[in-house]
Amino acid sequence: MTRTATSPDTAPALATASLPEQTPPDDFVARRWLESLARAGGRWPQLAILCALLSTFVLLAQAWAIAHLAQGVAIDRVGLEALWPAIAVLAVSLSLRGALSGLRGYAGTRASQSIRRRLRERLLERFAELGPLWVRRQHRASLANRVWDQVESLHSYYADFRPQTRLAGLIPLLLLLVVFPLNWAAGLILAVTAPLVPIFMILVGIAARKRSEEQFQEMDRMGRHFMDLLTGLKTLKLFGAARRGPQVEAVSHAFRKRTMRVLRLAFLSSTVLEFFTAVSIALLAVYLGFHFLGHLQFGTWGDSPLDLETALFILVLAPEFYQPLRELGVHYHAKAEAEAAATDLAPILGNSPLADRENTEIDGTVAATHQETSVASSHLGLQHLTLEDIAVRYPSQYPDSTPALGPLSLHINAGEHIAITGASGSGKSTLLNLLLGFVSASDGLLSLNGHPLSHGLPAGMITWVGQDTVILSGTLADNLRIAHPHANDCELEDALGNADLLEWLHSLPDGLATRLGEGGQPLSGGQARRLSLARAFLHDAPLVLLDEPTASLDAESEARVITALKRLGENRTLLLLTHRPELLPLCQRLLRLDDGRLVEDRPLDDTATRGES
Template sequence: MTTNEMYETYGASDAGAVGKGQDNDAWLTACAAPGRHWLRLSGVLRTLETLFTITRWGALAWTAQAVMDRARAHERWGLVAIAVTGVLVVGVGWTAGTLAERGARAVATGLRQQLTGALLPTAGRISETGPAEAAWAMVDLADDVADFHAQTVPLNRSAPLSMTAVLAVTAAVHWPAAIVLVLTTALLPLNMRLAGLFAQHGADRQSAATRHLNAVVLDSFRGMRTLRELGAVGRRSRTLATAAEQLNKATMSVLRRAFLSGMVMDVVITFSIAVNATYIGLSLLGYVQVPHAPRLDLFTGLLVLLVCPMYFAPMRARASAFHRRERAVIAAATIRDIVKDTPAEVARAAAPQLTEPVGVSLTAVRFRYGGADHDTIHADAEFPPGTWTVITGASGSGKSTLLSLIAGLRRPSAGSVRWQTSSERQAPALGGCAWVGQQTVLLDATVRDNIRLGRPGAAEQQIRQAVDAAGLSAVIEDLPEGLNTRLGEGGWGVSTGEARRIAIARAFLRGARLWLLDEPTAHLDADSEREVVEALRRATDGCTVVIATHSFTLAAAADTVLAIDDGVLHDARPVNAR
């Protein structure tokens, strides 16, 4: 089931809180779809585990009666039955747990696939998700939902059958004990409901504290250099400690609530077992005799005492599931908010046009961020195939947003963006263009591996061609191990200009004929900027290039310069012919 299918099936959130809660509950239920088969099998096996356990306790009670009666043959057969059923209980229980884990992994994987499609750039997704919330959803919340389903789906299948089996066995051997179980059961649903309501507020506080701590930690790491330069590391550490303490308090509050509700349930269950134990003990001693009740002996009394706790085990598990459910509902609501506006179908990556440049057409394009009261972009323009176009403008004027619209990373609120060749005209396709951004992302890997990101299956000769096109040959020769030199995370080991040329080599390796460059020479000195521009000229020969920049050097190298002012793209003015 795709994200949109789930969303369309269960509808958008109602205006009221009740409707929204029902939608979240329905969406939470639908999340179990990828692992429901394994989880239901686990529930069937949990029921078999209960039946085998009842049989084992029956064998134990029978053996005890045989010892009392000095029936040696019965003793031997009883011990054999205990051993066989014990092996069956362990085997079925282990298999049920394995299937539940497999189902949980399938649920978590399904959610992470949806989150990946929503968090990575996709055609049609307009809303933005902060990195802290994205990491929290991907790492923690998917597991919260998966763990909840791994517990509740098998339980929903096994609990009614298991409790019925225990009650039936108890009623068959001594019906007064079964009546005590039934009467006690009536007290538990109310306690379980109160437990869930009691835990909800605490779970909300814990969720908010977790989100806040994630944001503080992420921002602290990202801004560590700035914090150090400003001498604000100490203040930031106190902020981090405060956020951690808030999460600790919220977590302890949830644990206290869970402990209190669990204690109330334990009192009810212990009372029921104690009543049955007292009754059976007095009956065996001859002090109590219920009219028309069957006679109690060691076998029936011991069997009732052994299976009574099994009757309440599913209720204990369901009480625990109440607390998991509150976490899962919060997690599902957060994940749903991230994925709900992701389109059902994302434009597939276009095959690189190796022989033909790609032109770009913007027709009455408008773009507005969610919640904004005005358009960010107003654009009508044509970028002919095989040309260099520079877009200039003040910071925040919309240059990067315009490039993302051309790349297909965002969908325009109105109008259309089209890529065109001599043979076809199509909407932007993810992966069909080369992108070089302001920040060069280099992995903690070799230079070869960083370049090969552009085409993972590239041959050595193709990598060498990309190195030559980006003007990296001399740089590679000066590195200790050439292409096998390992770069630190973020590009440690090469200069900023060299890192940009590695990004250019990576883009060249893609083979795309449309290049989108966002401030490719930012923060470079004059010599480094000149080297990067020369590398771009070589790598983009015959390609269509659109550049957002403040650089006069790049503007001078362009065929056309466009100016963007408060999101409005002005008419092109010719600069020079390359």
């Protein structure tokens, strides 16, 4: 679910507990997940396979040219002019195969790039859907490992292994169809020895899969360890414990050992495949040699003898017959790495990783959907919002423990401006997380205009403005359009004017094209806060949630933000988390929470407001 404006509030302490163990998908589910992701590769995988098949047809011409040249020079003793056609065919076929091989590699790389780019986009979208509450419970190193290392590990799978699985069946079958009519014994040798390669490849691959999973886990642990050291470096230095060289060395050494185990298995698989391929080709060469010596007089069709040109043609094709199987074995470790990555990513993205949105619950955290309910499409206005005996428990809580929020009943009418107060841990953040859809109610009913909601309010009906404004590294227009991607410049200027930033806009060197963020135009705390309000004006949702919008501001900046809030509250419903008495005149109603329960609900008139002050 897309939430506008700024970063969310600090998650409650209960939400910082680690995730429970998730059941990893089995091998079949991981393979199906990887296949469903392959759709993002477009037509590039088919082009890679087509190039390989065309290269095989060109190989037939190349093998004929080599065999014809050997027959002409060694047996027929013909002149050079008679050999020129074969020489030309050989030169052209070598050039064509090189070009087709390069095009195949390019197509495989493009397919892999497209898939990995789409997967990274989907992962980031998914993190946004799950919300900051879920993200904050994950270690930053784990999130980075998923987005970068695990996605990157899929490159060889989609660029090399997956196309090779098709070619490993098609190319040997095509060559068998060519060899069998020439000599059935040679074809039989190829057909019988070919299964040895995939059998031993699978045996080695089983161990490689386990090693790859261990390597990902060790990489995750190493990343966490290093990130924790960097984060706590000031504290470690303060207590004289900054020297952590032996610990870092031990963690790095453990990761290096696991990496070498994976590499040993990869080299072992290549060695095994090369051995069986060499033995098979040698067996075919021995048969052909003994056939010419007269010791083995079988294998030909009819009474026609086997000549040197046919034998060389078969012998040249033999290594290419095993080559697809050998390449499959070389890239088999890519399959193990991809399945290990899928085991970790599938529980986050679901069984359909490319789905735009899913109703998926991960560890009790519900992701919002475009298909929230029919309310989102048929009741765009906010008439009233009702919470009936709502209770929220975080996943770390026991089912019979006191809920973080509730039981709570509350009725909010359109256009109301409500101040929500309470001590830290009283349930204010949980209430907003419930409305935003970042947590789901364990009991009770949340309804909008009389229609039940299961996962918070629809994205188009709610705007969130927190204490910290997220400034993107981009132009001012880019920073505003995250709230309304299709807004024109006039709409952007109107939003800035409503947020009391029009004078600041006119002072910028490039106006809306001025770059903000790292290396760009700096913003004061008050300007950043009003920029988040400008985003709220652009989003134009009927319900606005605000968390201490004037916190840490000086008196002048606070006054300007309050003026902008008054404009924002016109024809909108406001829920305002605050401890500041200066904000109470904006509201008509005060709610006070304590220990997750509503302990006070009263109107705010001028007298009451002065009393609060």
